[in-house]
Amino acid sequence: MRGFRPAASRDCLGTVPLHPAAMSGKSLLLKVILLGDGGVGKSSLMNRYVTNKFDSQAFHTIGVEFLNRDLEVDGRFVTLQIWDTAGQERFKSLRTPFYRGADCCLLTFSVDDRQSFENLSNWQKEFVYYADVKDPEHFPFVVLGNKIDKLERQVSTEEAQAWCMENGNYPYLETSAKDDTNVAVAFEEAVRQVLAVEEQLEHCMLGHTIDLHSSSKSGEFAAALALGHWHGLLWRKEHALLCQGGMQWKAMAALTAVA
């Protein structure tokens, strides 16, 4: 039986030293959130990635906690703010208020725990509802099958990949926080997914800014699309306030001008 430790008392809350790019305000702050059943290894993945430590007797999380890590992905400097949540049902009311403003959701299960895999849909729905995601089809989810170091699996790679394909074509990665397998790759993939959405948004905004000055039908269509995106991307609003000179600021400024 594992013990409990209130998130607020965890001594690992905090940040690693910022990269110079982050300190100069050129780093993008991205909030990613780890969701999944209690015991699948969310805290272990976060701690492995940020502190490179693994605790075989990890405590259950109560509420939420977060750690920051700076990284560079495809030439972009990013400060990743990783939010670890309590997976146990009894802590639902403590974790859900923290979903809003997330840029990416890492849906996590354990490959040796079938129930945790079957609960992925519930986690996805809970996130969409409490994060108030207006456009779930385009929200960047990444699915992690953790504990692949364990010999007895209850979920095959093929089955997990099929679920990802059917539920939004999400990237799927198999990880082990214990062995440090694919942990960095998983968080980098989360960043890539967010950046891909950002690039689409920026591309879209550039197009709309030009078209809105036109009185043509295509201009009207572009305006409708722009406003559609505005509503679809309202979930980003709070996050934009947290960004440090990243793309969101530019995108939000453009959207405000359009609206």
Ligand SMILES: Nc1nc2c(ncn2[C@@H]2O[C@H](COP(=O)(O)OP(=O)(O)OP(=O)(O)O)[C@@H](O)[C@H]2O)c(=O)[nH]1
């Ligand atoms: N073998 C193995 N054990 C792991 C791995 N990741 C985590 N564990 C163990 O699984 C147990 C649960 O890990 P946690 O990281 O606390 O799980 P969690 O998802 O954060 O759990 P909650 O805080 O209850 O939501 C701990 O005993 C960990 O040591 C892994 O990759 N392989």
